[in-house]
Amino acid sequence: MTGSTAPIVLADLPAQVRTAVGQARERVAALHGELTRYGLVVWTAGNVSERVAGADLFVIKPSGVSYDDLTPESMVVCTLDGTKIDDGTPAHLKPSSDTAAHAYVYRHLPDVGGVVHTHSTYATAWAARAEPVPCVLTMMADEFGGEIPIGPFALIGDDSIGRGIVETLRESRSPAVLMRNHGPFTVGTDARTAVKAAVMCEEVARTVHISRQLGDPLPIAQTDIDSLYDRYQNVYGQGPAPEEDPA
Numbered sequence: 001m002t003g004s005t006a007p008i009v010l011a012d013l014p015a016q017v018r019t020a021v022g023q024a025r026e027r028v029a030a031l032h033g034e035l036t037r038y039g040l041v042v043w044t045a046g047n048v049s050e051r052v053a054g055a056d057l058f059v060i061k062p063s064g065v066s067y068d069d070l071t072p073e074s075m076v077v078c079t080l081d082g083t084k085i086d087d088g089t090p091a092h093l094k095p096s097s098d099t100a101a102h103a104y105v106y107r108h109l110p111d112v113g114g115v116v117h118t119h120s121t122y123a124t125a126w127a128a129r130a131e132p133v134p135c136v137l138t139m140m141a142d143e144f145g146g147e148i149p150i151g152p153f154a155l156i157g158d159d160s161i162g163r164g165i166v167e168t169l170r171e172s173r174s175p176a177v178l179m180r181n182h183g184p185f186t187v188g189t190d191a192r193t194a195v196k197a198a199v200m201c202e203e204v205a206r207t208v209h210i211s212r213q214l215g216d217p218l219p220i221a222q223t224d225i226d227s228l229y230d231r232y233q234n235v236y237g238q239g240p241a242p243e244e245d246p247a
């Protein structure tokens with residue numbers, strides 16, 4: 001007895017799971033285009049994943065593949081311990097090198113449905129100094145509810161990065177953490193929300209950096225941060241579509 005279990009085969013899973021995987025693959029493949037559109041990544045250095053609704057699985061990009069070559073069919077499907085399943089991709093196609101970090105986040109933060117990692121320039125510059133981005137912009141109060149925190153230094157390859165992300169985000173309202181000497185990891189209810197947090201993270205890191213070239217940015221009072229955060233999270237935008245009138 002080896003104790004090893006047979007790999008999960010996507011084609012053998014119930015139809016609704018296969019449909020959910022297909023939809024997540026479409027979204028995750030397309031969202032990598034947003035990373036390049038907003039200039040958050042160079043070469044292949046960043047990744048998006050999304051939890052599969054109704055299954056203990058997530059979808060993530062393959063490692064080291066050019067963004068231009070990513071397709072829904074090439075998105076890799078993993079269990080929540082980060083193991084690739086028999087997902088119909090070639091056996092040699094490895095998931096992202098950050099898969100263990102994404103998997104750890106999904107296992108420990110059940111409300112998270114999407115995770116993004118980039119090395120976007122300004123956010124990573126703050127990470128290299130291990131300095132949180134202070135909350136000195138209304139846009140930061142809206143999206144992050146305070147400063148963007150720093151996570152610990154961690155090597156790639158085991159649970160260290162994931163542990164650092166989870167420990168840091170549990171202490172904060174921010175959906176972004178700047179892992180020391182590495183770069184931003186962001187989370188959201190789905191992959192699109194996590195991508196938005198990555199875009200906003202880079203934008204505010206850039207603006208606050210430029211502001212500091214001009215002098216000392218002015219802090220925002222905590223009560224105002226709380227009020228801005230509450231409005232943006234609960235009132236801003238269109239809200240859910242109204243019910244159709246049955247008449």
Ligand SMILES: O=C(CO)[C@@H](O)[C@H](O)COP(=O)(O)O
Nearest residue numbers: 044045046047063064096097
């Ligand atoms: O942070 C790192 C490596 O330092 C990774 O995010 C890579 O830059 C992208 O890896 P893949 O997703 O292509 O494996």
